[in-house]
Amino acid sequence: MNALRALLSHDLPRSRLLAALLILIVAALALTPFAFPGTRALNVAAKILVFIVLVGSYDLLLGYTGIVSFAHTMFFGIGAYGVAIASSRLAPGFGALAIGIGGALALSLLLALVIGLFSLRVKAIFFAMITLAVAAAFQGLASQLSDFTGGEDGLNFRLPELLSPSTGFTEEPFLGASIDGRLLSYYLLFVTAAVLVLALLRIVNSPFGRVLQAIRDNDFRAEAIGYRLVTYRTLSTLLAAVFATLAGALLAIWLRYNGPDTSLSFEIMLDILLIVVIGGMGTIYGAVIGSALFVLAQSYLQDLMRVGAAAVEGVPVLSQLIAPERWLLWLGVLFVLAVYHFPNGLVGRLRQGRRAS
Amino acid sequence: MSAPIASDAVPKARFDLIPLLLIAAVALAALPLVGSATSWATLTLAGLAMGLIIFVIASGLTLVFGLMDVLNFGHGVFIALGAFVATTVMGAMGGFVASPSLGANLVAVGVAALTGMVAAAALGLVFERVLVRPVYGMHLKQILITMGGMIIGEELIKLVWGAQMIPLQPPESLRGALLLGDVAIEKFRLLAVAVGLVVFAALLWLLNRTKLGLLIRAGVQDREMVESLGYRIRRLFVAVFVAGSALAGLGGVLWGLYQQSVMPQIGAQVNTLLFIVIIIGGLGSTLGCFAGALLVGLMANYCGFIAPKAALFSNIGLMVAVLLWRPQGLYPVSQR
Amino acid sequence: MSPPLLRLEGVHTHIGAYHILHGVDLDVPEGEVTMLLGRNGAGKTTTLRTVMGLWRASAGRVLLEQRPIQALPTPEIARADIAYVPENMGIFGALTVRENLLLAARRARSLDELDTARLEWLFGLFPALRKFWLYPAGKLSGGQKQMLAIARAMVEPRRLLLIDEPTKGLAPAIINKLIEALQEIKRGRDGMRATVLLVEQNFMVARALGDRVAVMDDGRVVHAGRMAELAGDEALQQRLLGLSLAAHQ
Numbered sequence: 001m002n003a004l005r006a007l008l009s010h011d012l013p014r015s016r017l018l019a020a021l022l023i024l025i026v027a028a029l030a031l032t033p034f035a036f037p038g039t040r041a042l043n044v045a046a047k048i049l050v051f052i053v054l055v056g057s058y059d060l061l062l063g064y065t066g067i068v069s070f071a072h073t074m075f076f077g078i079g080a081y082g083v084a085i086a087s088s089r090l091a092p093g094f095g096a097l098a099i100g101i102g103g104a105l106a107l108s109l110l111l112a113l114v115i116g117l118f119s120l121r122v123k124a125i126f127f128a129m130i131t132l133a134v135a136a137a138f139q140g141l142a143s144q145l146s147d148f149t150g151g152e153d154g155l156n157f158r159l160p161e162l163l164s165p166s167t168g169f170t171e172e173p174f175l176g177a178s179i180d181g182r183l184l185s186y187y188l189l190f191v192t193a194a195v196l197v198l199a200l201l202r203i204v205n206s207p208f209g210r211v212l213q214a215i216r217d218n219d220f221r222a223e224a225i226g227y228r229l230v231t232y233r234t235l236s237t238l239l240a241a242v243f244a245t246l247a248g249a250l251l252a253i254w255l256r257y258n259g260p261d262t263s264l265s266f267e268i269m270l271d272i273l274l275i276v277v278i279g280g281m282g283t284i285y286g287a288v289i290g291s292a293l294f295v296l297a298q299s300y301l302q303d304l305m306r307v308g309a310a311a312v313e314g315v316p317v318l319s320q321l322i323a324p325e326r327w328l329l330w331l332g333v334l335f336v337l338a339v340y341h342f343p344n345g346l347v348g349r350l351r352q353g354r355r356a357s
Numbered sequence: 358m359s360a361p362i363a364s365d366a367v368p369k370a371r372f373d374l375i376p377l378l379l380i381a382a383v384a385l386a387a388l389p390l391v392g393s394a395t396s397w398a399t400l401t402l403a404g405l406a407m408g409l410i411i412f413v414i415a416s417g418l419t420l421v422f423g424l425m426d427v428l429n430f431g432h433g434v435f436i437a438l439g440a441f442v443a444t445t446v447m448g449a450m451g452g453f454v455a456s457p458s459l460g461a462n463l464v465a466v467g468v469a470a471l472t473g474m475v476a477a478a479a480l481g482l483v484f485e486r487v488l489v490r491p492v493y494g495m496h497l498k499q500i501l502i503t504m505g506g507m508i509i510g511e512e513l514i515k516l517v518w519g520a521q522m523i524p525l526q527p528p529e530s531l532r533g534a535l536l537l538g539d540v541a542i543e544k545f546r547l548l549a550v551a552v553g554l555v556v557f558a559a560l561l562w563l564l565n566r567t568k569l570g571l572l573i574r575a576g577v578q579d580r581e582m583v584e585s586l587g588y589r590i591r592r593l594f595v596a597v598f599v600a601g602s603a604l605a606g607l608g609g610v611l612w613g614l615y616q617q618s619v620m621p622q623i624g625a626q627v628n629t630l631l632f633i634v635i636i637i638g639g640l641g642s643t644l645g646c647f648a649g650a651l652l653v654g655l656m657a658n659y660c661g662f663i664a665p666k667a668a669l670f671s672n673i674g675l676m677v678a679v680l681l682w683r684p685q686g687l688y689p690v691s692q693r
Numbered sequence: 694m695s696p697p698l699l700r701l702e703g704v705h706t707h708i709g710a711y712h713i714l715h716g717v718d719l720d721v722p723e724g725e726v727t728m729l730l731g732r733n734g735a736g737k738t739t740t741l742r743t744v745m746g747l748w749r750a751s752a753g754r755v756l757l758e759q760r761p762i763q764a765l766p767t768p769e770i771a772r773a774d775i776a777y778v779p780e781n782m783g784i785f786g787a788l789t790v791r792e793n794l795l796l797a798a799r800r801a802r803s804l805d806e807l808d809t810a811r812l813e814w815l816f817g818l819f820p821a822l823r824k825f826w827l828y829p830a831g832k833l834s835g836g837q838k839q840m841l842a843i844a845r846a847m848v849e850p851r852r853l854l855l856i857d858e859p860t861k862g863l864a865p866a867i868i869n870k871l872i873e874a875l876q877e878i879k880r881g882r883d884g885m886r887a888t889v890l891l892v893e894q895n896f897m898v899a900r901a902l903g904d905r906v907a908v909m910d911d912g913r914v915v916h917a918g919r920m921a922e923l924a925g926d927e928a929l930q931q932r933l934l935g936l937s938l939a940a941h942q
Contacts, residue, residue, distance in 0.1 A: 129636060571796055
């Protein structure tokens with residue numbers, strides 16, 4: 001029990017329901033290849049893993065440090081492109097992956113440093129607006145440098161042999177899943193994501209993390225006590241960038257493809273915002289639950305809505321509102337309600353419920 | 358004005374012309390870079406038209422921020438609504454649109470613009486009441502909730518008009534260009550420039566010659582003091598917000614006709630440009646917004662011609678350059 | 694005895710987690726200047742702001758002519774003809790002197806509707822205003838800004854003036870000018886004496902202007918009475934204000 005507590009850096013769920021949900025999600029993700037056979041399920045699970053890390057990194061920035069940045073997808077994209085470019089230009093292999101990820105991290109750190117230092121020169125509102133512009137510019141850049149990045153079409157590439165889907169390890173499927181490179185890739189993602197999430201928990205529960213929260217709550221006071229805001233905010237930006245870059249690398253490894261829309265689009269930034277707010281800012285667990293719910297909804301809710309739409313077909317406004325394409329509308333409404341009524345998101349609500357009882 | 362001024366009264370403060378001169382400088386600097394005078398003329402007109410349309414849209418945004426410290430990340434939804442309403446109205450006024458008479462055409466555009474403004478104003482009222490008012494004073498929540506509002510708005514627009522791009526042609530006599538020597542002057546762009554200048558003049562008159570304008574200018578600097586003087590600034594804010602939304606709607610109509618097409622993402626696309634403009638201009642300053650918008654419009658068009666690949670960065674580069682020179686924007690406003 | 698123009702009864706004010714006013718009881722009689730004294734942090738500014746509605750009283754009542762105003766929004770309180778001159782003066786720097794005064798004149802829709810006689814009276818008190826009429830107020834010196842702030846509060850007849858540390862940071866020569874102007878304001882116009890609640894740290898100024906005095910400490914009024922009384926009692930001054938009168942000269 002103590003080992004578990006230490007693993008989670010003493011940041012327990014503090015709510016039976018939340019703990020149950022988390023265990024459910026982790027178990028489901030761990031067993032997906034066996035419990036939910038089929039490519040689609042595996043793809044959904046992989047996407048959930050990637051988003052958990054990506055949104056978790058954003059929670060570090062927004063939830064714990066209080067920095068609103070719209071340029072987060074930039075780091076995500078750098079990680080993905082790093083893997084993609086290295087694997088297409090060099091011979092596919094773990095060496096290429098290492099170089100790609102290393103290069104991506106270097107670039108991300110550099111950009112994060114610039115952004116972090118800049119964020120203190122300007123007020124928060126300015127900063128948010130400027131990151132919006134920077135993200136748009138970066139996305140445009142990726143499309144423009146087609147020689148390097150494959151332009152609008154993106155880059156397809158091959159993975160090291162071990163992770164390649166065509167590599168089989170056993171003749172017969174085991175417990176319903178074929179043991180091949182794809183499976184190995186999936187578990188690579190799973191283990192990496194798990195490690196990264198635990199690392200995030202460690203960071204936010206460390207003295208460093210506590211200072212971040214102090215700065216978020218009252219930066220004037222924190223500065224008066226003697227903490228240098230520049231240092232902490234910049235470090236937080238750097239860390240968030242690192243995690244986001246790694247998430248991007250994971251995405252690219254899974255998709256074996258990357259393009260400007262895959263990782264740099266503004267829709268992804270909006271998705272991150274939606275998840276972190278609905279899940280619960282400043283909790284990390286919010287990113288886990290939120291990502292799982294969001295990606296599941298994105299993938300399967302539309303089917304549900306299609307069924308629903310068929311049921312109310314013919315009814316004028318209702319059928320339009322339940323049409324599967326409208327799922328973003330409902331998400332938007334949920335988002336607005338979450339911002340206003342559930343400031344700590346789902347996780348906050350669950351934790352509150354426990355204390356109230 | 359009654360003149361209790363003594364003969365030795367200190368004169369009015371000198372007007373800061375530098376940013377306006379900067380605009381002229383940019384235009385002139387572009388001439389040798391563009392090469393041909395005729396292309397330059399076309400680009401400049403396009404830049405001015407685009408700039409003025411952006412000004413019309415952004416003017417509301419900057420005043421709302423200056424006055425109540427509210428940053429509406431969803432301002433784009435008013436643009437989109439205006440544009441889409443225009444498609445419906447102009448579609449319904451087919452006769453006026455197709456007529457070769459300038460008068461009839463202007464009526465069509467006028468009605469479309471008016472309807473767009475009313476629709477956007479109505480949406481603005483709802484937006485303010487439902488989304489903005491509850492999170493007054495909380496910047497983070499404002500950013501998030503107004504973005505959420507934009508998502509919802511965009512989806513509702515898709516609900517009514519569909520998710521596809523809809524073409525929007527200017528009416529008959531406003532298509533094409535006038536020829537002045539070798540220079541092609543697009544007729545619609547002339548109209549956009551005219552409308553933009555009228556809006557600018559009207560705003561300046563309102564702000565500088567009326568007590569309402571005085572109230573707004575004072576409120577931008579020190580809201581609390583204006584309340585302490587007995588003015589119910591909350592009502593003023595709603596009025597400014599709604600007016601700003603209406604202007605955005607008008608801008609949307611113009612933008613749609615300028616681009617000759619309309620799509621639900623119009624709002625999100627223009628958003629980035631808007632923020633660059635109001636940052637350059639100085640949050641809360643109408644004159645700054647005007648100068649910033651013209652600069653951005655001109656830069657976008659010149660760079661699009663001279664160095665298309667760098668066009669994206671030209672605006673960000675411009676913003677960085679201006680901020681390095683004047684960190685509070687071209688015409689800094691508040692004493693915060 | 695007629696009821697006071699302004700009365701605070703057991704007023705508590707919290708700012709966030711901080712409990713600043715711990716039950717303030719204060720009477721401001723009509724037609725007199727009441728000085729509010731006390732050290733830094735005693736709660737003087739908070740009291741004025743609470744009366745003005747800029748900060749909500751968490752308990753107690755604020756009565757203007759026996760009408761409770763503690764729950765009213767600030768603009769309504771101002772419309773009850775209470776004028777407020779804050780510590781930072783609240784001047785609109787980018788607006789001209791003329792525009793600042795015009796804004797403060799609620800009933801005037803334009804400059805022509807300003808009471809010229811009253812304006813002339815104000816120019817008499819503060820000649821700089823006439824000189825800098827079209828000048829952006831932000832470019833005025835500290836003393837001139839303070840005069841503008843007070844003139845603004847007087848541009849139309851008001852029942853009550855709340856003034857917060859008008860002499861703070863000003864040179865002695867300017868302070869004297871200000872005292873003269875405030876004494877004339879105190880005498881009033883058209884036979885109407887002004888009612889003023891004035892916060893001051895400078896006891897010299899307080900003595901020159903005040904009819905009554907209230908001393909605050911730790912969010913409470915610890916002494917209230919006639920100014921003449923306090924001015925004559927050095928031991929009391931020592932006890933309440935920590936320094937004798939001589940030290941302020």
